[in-house]
Amino acid sequence: MSGWLIGHELIPTWNSERHWVPACAGTTRTASLRRRPESSVVAPEFERRGRAGVKTFFPGLSHSPRAAWIATFVLTAALVALPFALGLYGNAPVRALAFAALYVLLALGLNIVVGFAGLLDLGYVAFYAVGAYMYALLASPHLASNFQSVAQAFPDGLHGSFWLVVPLGAAIAAFFGVILGAPVLKLRGDYLAIVTLGFGEIIRIFLNNLNAPLNFTNGPQGITLIDPVKIGGVNLARTQEFFGLQLPSVYLYYYLFLVLTILSIAVCINLQNSRLGRAWMAIREDDIAAKAMGINVRNIKLLAFALGASFGGVAGAMFAAFQGFVSPESFSLTESIIVLAMIVLGGLGHIPGVVLGAVLLALFPEFLRHTVVPVQEQLFGRVIVDAEVLRMGLYGLAMIVIMLYRPKGLWPAPEHGVSPSEASPPGALRTP
Amino acid sequence: MTSMLQASGVNKRFGGLQALSEVGLTIERGQIYGLIGPNGAGKTTFFNVVTGLYTPDSGSFELDGKPYSPTEVHKVAEAGIARTFQNIRLFPDMTALENVMVGRHVRTSATAFGAIFRTAHARKEEAEIKKRALELLDYVGISKYANFQARMLAYGDQRRLEIARALATDPKLLALDEPAAGMNATEKVALRGLLVRIRNDGVTILLIEHDVKLVMGLCDRVTVLDYGKMIATGTPADVQRDPAVIEAYLGGSHTTDRQEAA
Numbered sequence: 001m002s003g004w005l006i007g008h009e010l011i012p013t014w015n016s017e018r019h020w021v022p023a024c025a026g027t028t029r030t031a032s033l034r035r036r037p038e039s040s041v042v043a044p045e046f047e048r049r050g051r052a053g054v055k056t057f058f059p060g061l062s063h064s065p066r067a068a069w070i071a072t073f074v075l076t077a078a079l080v081a082l083p084f085a086l087g088l089y090g091n092a093p094v095r096a097l098a099f100a101a102l103y104v105l106l107a108l109g110l111n112i113v114v115g116f117a118g119l120l121d122l123g124y125v126a127f128y129a130v131g132a133y134m135y136a137l138l139a140s141p142h143l144a145s146n147f148q149s150v151a152q153a154f155p156d157g158l159h160g161s162f163w164l165v166v167p168l169g170a171a172i173a174a175f176f177g178v179i180l181g182a183p184v185l186k187l188r189g190d191y192l193a194i195v196t197l198g199f200g201e202i203i204r205i206f207l208n209n210l211n212a213p214l215n216f217t218n219g220p221q222g223i224t225l226i227d228p229v230k231i232g233g234v235n236l237a238r239t240q241e242f243f244g245l246q247l248p249s250v251y252l253y254y255y256l257f258l259v260l261t262i263l264s265i266a267v268c269i270n271l272q273n274s275r276l277g278r279a280w281m282a283i284r285e286d287d288i289a290a291k292a293m294g295i296n297v298r299n300i301k302l303l304a305f306a307l308g309a310s311f312g313g314v315a316g317a318m319f320a321a322f323q324g325f326v327s328p329e330s331f332s333l334t335e336s337i338i339v340l341a342m343i344v345l346g347g348l349g350h351i352p353g354v355v356l357g358a359v360l361l362a363l364f365p366e367f368l369r370h371t372v373v374p375v376q377e378q379l380f381g382r383v384i385v386d387a388e389v390l391r392m393g394l395y396g397l398a399m400i401v402i403m404l405y406r407p408k409g410l411w412p413a414p415e416h417g418v419s420p421s422e423a424s425p426p427g428a429l430r431t432p
Numbered sequence: 433m434t435s436m437l438q439a440s441g442v443n444k445r446f447g448g449l450q451a452l453s454e455v456g457l458t459i460e461r462g463q464i465y466g467l468i469g470p471n472g473a474g475k476t477t478f479f480n481v482v483t484g485l486y487t488p489d490s491g492s493f494e495l496d497g498k499p500y501s502p503t504e505v506h507k508v509a510e511a512g513i514a515r516t517f518q519n520i521r522l523f524p525d526m527t528a529l530e531n532v533m534v535g536r537h538v539r540t541s542a543t544a545f546g547a548i549f550r551t552a553h554a555r556k557e558e559a560e561i562k563k564r565a566l567e568l569l570d571y572v573g574i575s576k577y578a579n580f581q582a583r584m585l586a587y588g589d590q591r592r593l594e595i596a597r598a599l600a601t602d603p604k605l606l607a608l609d610e611p612a613a614g615m616n617a618t619e620k621v622a623l624r625g626l627l628v629r630i631r632n633d634g635v636t637i638l639l640i641e642h643d644v645k646l647v648m649g650l651c652d653r654v655t656v657l658d659y660g661k662m663i664a665t666g667t668p669a670d671v672q673r674d675p676a677v678i679e680a681y682l683g684g685s686h687t688t689d690r691q692e693a694a
Contacts, residue, residue, distance in 0.1 A: 267548050270549075274546075274547030274558065275533075275537055275540055275542045275547065275557070275558070275561065276547050277547070278526070278530055278533055278534050278537070279534065281525075282523050282526070282534045285523035285524055286523055289523065291506050292483065292505060292508070293514075293534055293535050293537060293538065293597065293598075293601060294508070294509030294510050295538070296506045297506065307544065413525075415581065
């Protein structure tokens with residue numbers, strides 16, 4: 001068996017009914033082939049739930065379900081235990097982890113648009129902002145204190161429930177995704193990037209200025225006193241006790257974000273391995289051929305924008321609840337670029353790579369912030385380079401190194417067809 | 433019995449160039465129909481009009497007895513015409529199998545909801561898509577490369593893959609734009625065998641080809657275009673003897689070379 005089959009199920013022959021059903025009336029005959037399949041191909045089996053996830057994250061383990069289960073269990077246990085290990089250094093590292101999970105959410109969403117469908121989006125932060133303001137307005141005293149009618153309708157103030165606001169945030173962000181997507185359907189590459197960048201800025205500027213004549217967003221001051229997440233009576237802003245364990249607020253948020261992240265990964269994997277995921281990849285690779293295959297490119301692109309945006313919306317709502325405060329300055333262009341950098345660094349279109357990239361880039365500045373100054377003080381007795389300066393320098397260096405040595409990212413999608421063990425791939429790199 | 437594709441009075445003008453003038457042809461069910469002509473004769477233009485890439489200035493079409501107006505490209509496959517491209521257009525980073533699976537898109541219906549929650553319907557459909565795609569790869573003879581990325585395949589196999597992908601849309605009419613371009617003699621013989629088999633299995637084929645030898649041996653009926661006009665239509669043998677065709681291909685003074693041209 002050649003190397004490229006590793007990770008897929010092997011069956012010696014393929015025995016299913018082998019006939020060719022003509023599209024219109026005609027003879028049906030058994031396909032006799034010039035070449036019989038010598039080696040096997042993926043069995044056309046009914047894929048079980050969960051298997052795709054194992055294939056994506058542990059490609060080497062998909063032949064052994066037990067090993068895959070053990071790996072999944074160990075990974076989950078590690079993620080659950082992580083705050084307790086890091087908690088020894090205070091809450092800051094756990095907080096950083098929670099933010100890393102939020103960035104994974106954002107990166108996964110952007111990956112649908114950029115990685116799967118190949119539409120370069122530089123304004124992704126707009127959807128993050130929409131989700132955040134959505135939550136902020138529906139779960140803070142701001143609207144009630146500025147609008148009489150709202151105050152009358154909700155005498156206790158607006159306190160949107162988690163189960164209402166999160167789906168609503170996703171839906172509104174998806175709607176904005178379509179609003180952005182519709183006018184840019186015919187644009188590609190650089191042009192698309194510029195328009196989406198503009199869109200991101202428009203949203204931010206709107207948030208900055210929608211405080212007069214009617215005060216919707218409270219302008220640059222932002223919205224404060226946002227309700228924390230309450231799930232089933234459990235207030236995530238307070239330390240809670242479970243089975244004798246004291247769990248501070250940041251731990252609870254970390255677990256919430258972790259669950260959301262895992263759900264999102266599952267959603268992304270399912271989407272990628274579906275008819276729609278293939279359609280996205282098809283328009284990314286060649287949209288004229290995709291059209292000729294009957295793919296409605298317009299609808300498929302809009303769907304990518306909408307679904308990608310909905311991830312941003314959820315992340316935004318979570319961000320607002322976690323911080324208790326939102327202001328336009330959290331949603332600058334830099335934020336879009338950082339999320340894009342995450343998916344490019346990790347491996348565009350490859351979910352494990354995207355997760356890795358997001359975690360690395362989200363934790364890296366935190367790591368520097370807590371090490372650069374103390375280390376320098378230890379070594380030189382004074383601070384020579386500021387953490388922020390060093391961060392930008394290292395970003396630049398990382399960019400150059402990645403471009404030179406890993407142009408497809410740290411963990412790109414595996415290549416199929418290059419066979420290291422068997423001598424002859426049929427025509428490697430002979431692209432016409 | 434109605435014919436598969438009937439085109440009449442098709443005109444297309446690009447600025448000052450009349451690329452197609454009053455082109456009309458009838459492709460009967462189960463035929464391999466050849467469209468030939470010198471460079472710039474309007475073959476590909478006609479092809480692009482039929483497959484919706486260009487809108488004709490005038491003209492009408494009937495596909496399988498129903499009026500057919502190719503306006504939106506993605507509806508063409510739905511109506512039952514699948515095409516390949518002169519310069520192969522595969523999805524290079526997707527595997528051969530995935531390429532063919534994309535072809536099933538138009539005949540399947542799973543929604544985003546079905547995909548995300550992997551509903552029973554979506555999973556069943558997905559399994560069917562995969563099974564059918566594997567059958568088709570097998571049918572064109574490249575199933576052993578199912579998990580190779582399309583760009584890793586040899587040139588001839590890429591052509592086959594493109595045909596398999598087109599067949600995945602369950603076409604009534606398979607439109608092939610110069611499928612033999614760049615192939616060597618052995619590959620051409622194999623291609624010819626494949627096309628005959630596809631035809632025998634009930635798919636009508638419209639073929640644009642430069643290789644006169646291939647067209648003459650393969651097609652049931654041939655139309656010759658020159659400067660956007662139809663100069664001859666008939667069986668390959670008839671067309672080969674047509675003085676207008678010989679003139680178009682070789683110029684008036686080269687009539688002695690006609691056998692060679694054939």
